[in-house]
Amino acid sequence: MAYNNDIDWEKIDDIIDEYSSDKESLLMILQDINELYNFVPPETIPVLAQKLNVPKSLIYSVATFYKTISLEPRGKYIVNVCTGTACHVRGAEKIIDAVQDNLQIDTGQTTQDGLFTLETVRCLGCCAAGPVFTVNKNMHGGLDRSSAINIIDDYKKNAS
C-alpha cells in the first residue's frame, strides 16, 4: 500500500505553501493530500488545523462532506465505476456486481492485500462509452461483465 504510517511532512508543507496557507483552499489542500496517499491520513489534520488556523471540526466536516476525500486508507488501485444515468441504463449495476464478485469486496471496501478499493462515482462525462470505470486515472469503456473482470485481472497480474 502507498501508506505505511510514514508521512512525508515536507510534501505536506509544500502543498500548504502552494495555497499560501489560505483556509479557503482547505478542500483543495485535502484533495492534494488525498492524491498523495489515496486518502487523508488523520495525523495530518491537527497540523492542517494549526497551519490554516481553523478548528479541527471544520476539517473533519469538509473531509466527510465531499466524496473525493477519504479518511480511511484505500488501495493502490482505486476502481471507480461510473453510475451516471447513461451508464446505469447501459448496465453499470452489472459491472459493479462483476467487480464485487471478482474482488470479493463490497462497494466502498478495500481488498485485504490493500491492492484494490471499489468505489462508485456519479458521472465521468464519458457517456458515449458507457458503462465505464476508471482504475486510478485510467479510463476503461464499453464494458461488460467479462471485459471488466479481464481488466481487473490485468491489474492484479501487473501488481504481482
Place this chain on the structure above:
Amino acid sequence: MVKFDNKEALESYIQELQAKAQSPDKGLISLCSGPGCIIHNSDKIRDTLTEEMEKHGIADKYEIRLTGCHGYCEQGPIMVIDPGGIFYPKVELENIPQIVENTLVNNEPAEKLLFKDPATKKRVAREEDVPFYKLQTRSIFGKNRLIDPNSIDSYLAVGGYQSLAKALFEMKPKEIIAEIKSANLRGRGGGGFPAAIKWDSCSRHKGPKYVICNADEGDPGAYMDRGLLEGNPHLIIEGMLIGAFAMGSHEGYVYVRHEYPLAVANLAKAIDHAKQYGLLGEDILGSGFDFDLHISKGGGAFVCGESTALMASLEGKPGRPRAKYIHTSEKGFRDSPSNLNNVETWANVPLIIDKGAQWYAAMGTDYSKGTKIFSLVGKVVNTGLVEVPMGTTLREIIFDIGGGIPKKKQFKAVQTGGPSGGCIPEQFLDTPVDFDELTKLGSIMGSGGMIVMDQDTCMVDVARYFIEFLIDESCGQCNPCREGLKQMMAVLTRICEGNGKQGDIELLEELGTMMQKFSLCGLGTSAPNPVLTTILYFRDEYEAHIYDKKCPAGVCKPLFHYEIDEEACTGCTLCAKKCPQEAISGEKKEPHEIDQEKCIKCGICYDICKFDAVAIR
C-alpha cells in the same frame, strides 16, 4: 512572447494568425481527444500518424491538432482533414497508412473508411454532410474542432477575444447588460433565469464583487460543460471577462469538478496564456480594466450546483445551501455581491457581443433564445453532444439527429434535466424543447442532459435510481428533503422487490408534493420530479409491480426470470458459452434451457442472443 497593451496590437496579431491559417500550403488534421476518445487510443493515433507522414515526407504539409470533443462521441475517435473537411469516424491505428496514402498523398478520400449513412447506406465524405452534424446549428460547439485547447493562438485565429476588445473599447458596461437583455440570454445551468437581470442587480451593488463560473456539472449523464471547458477554455474566460467588466468585478472563480482532470488542466493552461498575452490581470489591453481569474476544484457534491452551496464550498466550507432571503447578487461569496453563471451561459456571451442581440434572438422560441447543447445519451444510436436552436422537437433530436433507438427496440421515454428532471413518454415527442415547454410536462431542461430509454428500462427502477442518487447527495439540513427522500426510497425499494402494496403510489405522490412545497433549496424541491413524472406517465408499470408482481422491462430481479423460447432458439450455443454461471444447457442445434436455480439474472444471454430467443417472463 507577445503582450498586448492595446486593442490594435491584438487585432493585427489576429489578422496575421488568420492569414497564416488560410495559407494554401498547410493542411489541418484535427483529431478529437476528449476522454471518451482517449479510451479509444486517440493519443496513439497522433504518434502513428506522424510516423506515417514522415515516411511519405509530408510531415510539414499538415498540422496535427489534438482538439476537444467534436460531439459525435459514438463515432470517436474522429479525424477531420482540411482542406475539404474529410471526415473519418472510429479511426483505428491500422487505418492510418491508408488514410495518409489516400487523403494526404493522393488527395482523395479513403472510401471504405468514410462514414456510412445508415439510412441511405451511402458513404459520406465531408463532415458537414454527415447527418448528425447537418441537422445541428453549432454556433458555440462547432469551433471545438478548430481549436487546440492548449494554444491561445488557435483561439485567436478563430477571432477569439475580439468580443472582449469590442466590449472594453466600444461599449459601456450598461450597454453590455442591455445587449444581453435584448438577446434574452437565459441561464443554461438549469434555472433558465434571465442572465441580464442577475447581472444588472449585481452591477448595482457596491464593494468588491465576484463573477463565478459553475463548472461542477453534477448531473449524471450530462457532459456538455466538460466538452466546452476542455475543448474551448478561452471562450469561457472571454465570456467571464465581458461579464466582469459589465458588472464591475475584478476577480472571478471557475468552480470545476475534480472528476474532470483534463478540463482543470486545460483551463489552468488557458488562464496562464491569457495572462501572458495581457488578456487577464492588470490593465487588460491597456483599457485600465483589471481582472484576475482562479480555479477552484469541487469535491464531488451534487448539491454544490445550488449557488449558495457552491459559494460556501468556494469559501472552503462544506457545501451546504442556505435559504435565499438575500440574493447572492447582493450577498454571496465572501458576503459580497456575486454573480454565478454556468459554463454554457458564459460561452454564449462572446457570441452575443460579437454578432449582436438581434442575430442571437432570431434563433429559438418566443421566450427561449439561441441554441442549447444537449448531451444525448443512453439507448440512442448517435450518442453525443448536440447543439440545436431552442424549439427543436424531442423527436428531431432523438430520431433525426440521434438516429433513433438501437437494436430495433422500442422508445420508451426520455429523461431530461437530470435528477431534478422527469421522464417524458412517446406521446410528447413532438414537443418543441425550450425552458417553458418542458416545465409544462413536469420535467425541466436543466443543464441539458437527455437520457433516452428503451423498452428494457424499468421506470420504477429509474425513479429509484434517482432517489438513491439524491439521498447520497442531499446535504441533510432540512427535514422534507432528508426524510422525504428516505421514505420515498423505502416505498420504491419495496415496490421493486415485489412487496409493494395498495396505497404506495398515492403515498409517493403525497411525499413528493410535500417535498416540492417545503424543502429548503432547489435540490429538495425538484427531487420528487423523477418519481412524480414516472407515476404520471407510467402508472401502469408501477401497478404491474405492485399488483401483478411483475417487472415488464425485466430489470427488478425478484420480479422476473429469463426463459428460452423453444420456437425461436436455434441452438447456436452462444448463450451457453457466455453464461458465467453455466446455467444454460442443451445440445447443438437443439433448443437450450436455463436452470433457474443457477441463474443470477445477469442478462448476458438476453443481451447476446441474436434470435430474440431469451424472453423475460
